Amino acid sequence: MHSTTFLIEFGAIILGLGLLGRFAGRFQFSPIPLYLLAGLAFGQGGLLPLDTSEEFVAIGAEIGVILLLLMLGLEYTASDLVSNLKTQYPAGLMDAALNALPGAVMALLLGWGPVAAVVLAGVTWVSSSGVIAKVIGDLGRLGNRETPVILSILVLEDLSMAVYLPIVTALLAGTGLAAGGVTLAIALGVAGLVLLLAVRFGRHVSRFVSSDDPEKLLLVVLGLTLLVAGLAQELQVSAAVGAFLVGIALSGEVAEGAHNLLAPLRDLFAAVFFVFFGLHTDPSSIPPVLLPALALAGVTALTKVATGYWAAQRAGISVKGRWRAGGTLVARGEFSIVIAGLAVTSGIEPSLGPLATAYVLILVVLGPLTARYTEPVALRLSGGLRRPAPVAHAPAGEPVGDQKDAADQKDAADDQDPVGHP
Numbered sequence: 001m002h003s004t005t006f007l008i009e010f011g012a013i014i015l016g017l018g019l020l021g022r023f024a025g026r027f028q029f030s031p032i033p034l035y036l037l038a039g040l041a042f043g044q045g046g047l048l049p050l051d052t053s054e055e056f057v058a059i060g061a062e063i064g065v066i067l068l069l070l071m072l073g074l075e076y077t078a079s080d081l082v083s084n085l086k087t088q089y090p091a092g093l094m095d096a097a098l099n100a101l102p103g104a105v106m107a108l109l110l111g112w113g114p115v116a117a118v119v120l121a122g123v124t125w126v127s128s129s130g131v132i133a134k135v136i137g138d139l140g141r142l143g144n145r146e147t148p149v150i151l152s153i154l155v156l157e158d159l160s161m162a163v164y165l166p167i168v169t170a171l172l173a174g175t176g177l178a179a180g181g182v183t184l185a186i187a188l189g190v191a192g193l194v195l196l197l198a199v200r201f202g203r204h205v206s207r208f209v210s211s212d213d214p215e216k217l218l219l220v221v222l223g224l225t226l227l228v229a230g231l232a233q234e235l236q237v238s239a240a241v242g243a244f245l246v247g248i249a250l251s252g253e254v255a256e257g258a259h260n261l262l263a264p265l266r267d268l269f270a271a272v273f274f275v276f277f278g279l280h281t282d283p284s285s286i287p288p289v290l291l292p293a294l295a296l297a298g299v300t301a302l303t304k305v306a307t308g309y310w311a312a313q314r315a316g317i318s319v320k321g322r323w324r325a326g327g328t329l330v331a332r333g334e335f336s337i338v339i340a341g342l343a344v345t346s347g348i349e350p351s352l353g354p355l356a357t358a359y360v361l362i363l364v365v366l367g368p369l370t371a372r373y374t375e376p377v378a379l380r381l382s383g384g385l386r387r388p389a390p391v392a393h394a395p396a397g398e399p400v401g402d403q404k405d406a407a408d409q410k411d412a413a414d415d416q417d418p419v420g421h422p
Contacts, residue, residue: 010056013042017271028138029368030131032333033361035271039278040286040357057276062239064273065338066229067266069240072129072158073247074255074262085159091149091311092156098303100125106296112349115171119343122164123356124300126157128333131364135328135371146312146321150328153311161335162241168339172346197249206254214261221250221258222265240338270334277337278357280344285354293358301366304329305374320375327374331367336360 016038024031103124107117132154141147166186197205209224211217225246232242250258308326317325340356343349 006056013038013057013272013275014268017275021271030128030134030331030333030364031271032128032131032274032364035274036278036337036357036361039275040281040283042275042279057272057279060269060272061276061341062273063226064266064269064271064276065240065341066225066243067262068130068270068273068334068338069244070225070247071259071262071266073244074250074259076155076158076248077251085156088149088152088156088311091153091307091314092160094310095153095157095307096125096160098307099300102296102299102303106292107349107352110292110351112352116343116349116352118171119168119339119348119352120356122168122339123332123336123359124296126161126332126335126339127154127304127329128331128335128364128367129154129158131331131333131367132328132371135331135368138368139372141324141328144321144324146308146315146317146325146328149312149315149317150308150325153307153329157335158244162244165241165339165342168342172342172348203252205249206251209250209258210254214257217254217257218261221246221254221262273341274334274337277341277344277353281353281357285351286358289351289355290358293355293362296355297359297362297366300332301330301363301370305370320379323375323378324371327370327372330363330370332360332363 017035020034020038021031024034100121103120103122104117106124107113107120112120132150136142136147136150209217209220211220225243228246229239229242233239247255305323305326308324308329309322312322312325336356337360340353340360343356344353
């Protein structure tokens with residue numbers, strides 16, 4: 001009877017997620033908010049709480065986090081990360097300063113204490129790589145000149161998680177300063193060692209994992225990832241960081257083949273992860289934190305726009321591209337939920353989970369809209385505030401009339417040129 005109930009519950013969850021995903025795809029928006037809402041509906045205080053399948057869903061959620069980070073690591077090579085650190089670190093520092101600070105301040109204003117402040121800072125800091133990548137593709141901006149700037153910021157955020165997550169894990173575990181320092185030293189040492197091995201011996205690692213048989217490649221990569229993630233967690237380093245480093249160590253055809261094989265598994269277990277987070281959030285706990293969530297979403301939407309604008313300006317992108325870069329970075333998603341999930345599991349602050357849920361729901365819906373409309377709205381507002389100078393008094397050398405129109409058209413065309421064009 002127990003197994004029968006489990007099959008019915010888990011089958012209904014998977015079927016429901018598939019239908020929600022199809023619904024989201026029909027209207028071209030991220031399914032993440034629907035998965036979170038489904039978890040709220042069937043979790044604590046929901047319409048129909050689950051019973052027998054919750055433990056299996058918890059395991060599936062943990063695998064979902066590991067696969068999310070593995071797939072993220074497969075997108076980058078060690079040389080990409082090193083190059084981004086050298087050239088884009090000022091944008092990464094600006095991103096961290098502008099977007100982590102509001103979360104930390106909000107937690108302190110709510111009286112949640114310094115540990116919760118560090119956690120909420122991470123929730124508001126990191127943009128959603130998955131949602132943003134999909135939005136860029138849907139809007140046809142893969143070849144735009146601002147796109148490499150956006151991707152560089154996302155890479156730096158992802159790499160920063162290799163340092164941030166162990167710190168949060170140590171803080172949530174309640175370890176002292178000395179133990180936390182040891183944990184961080186281990187995390188940095190492991191990350192540095194993996195990057196060194198990936199740069200110098202990446203081909204050998206990939207050759208060891210490589211197989212012409214998709215079944216064997218899938219088993220070896222998945223088994224290696226789970227093993228490394230487990231060992232990382234045993235060393236008090238986040239399992240997600242271990243998975244991310246495995247992804248970085250693989251490159252070339254192996255990384256591409258593993259990505260294709262693991263993508264369906266990633267999508268399945270990632271959906272289960274979002275449902276699991278919703279299951280552990282009581283819907284009745286969201287209304288009391290809705291106003292702080294709205295305020296935090298409004299502030300950090302503006303700070304992300306400012307981050308993208310500044311980074312694109314620094315890279316020599318014209319005004320239109322700067323606004324597009326800023327608007328595209330607004331969405332929050334998987335990483336914010338991963339960070340909040342650590343806090344919910346530790347039980348440091350009961351309201352942190354509901355606030356993070358509401359915050360992500362707001363920005364994962366708002367993000368695609370700001371990506372599409374920030375540029376035209378900003379240009380319309382700035383154009384309305386500027387008083388055009390009379391043509392007769394235009395300074396020498398300033399384009400006027402048809403010349404000005406032609407210059408504007410050329411500027412717009414430059415923004416749309418694929419990367420690498422003169």
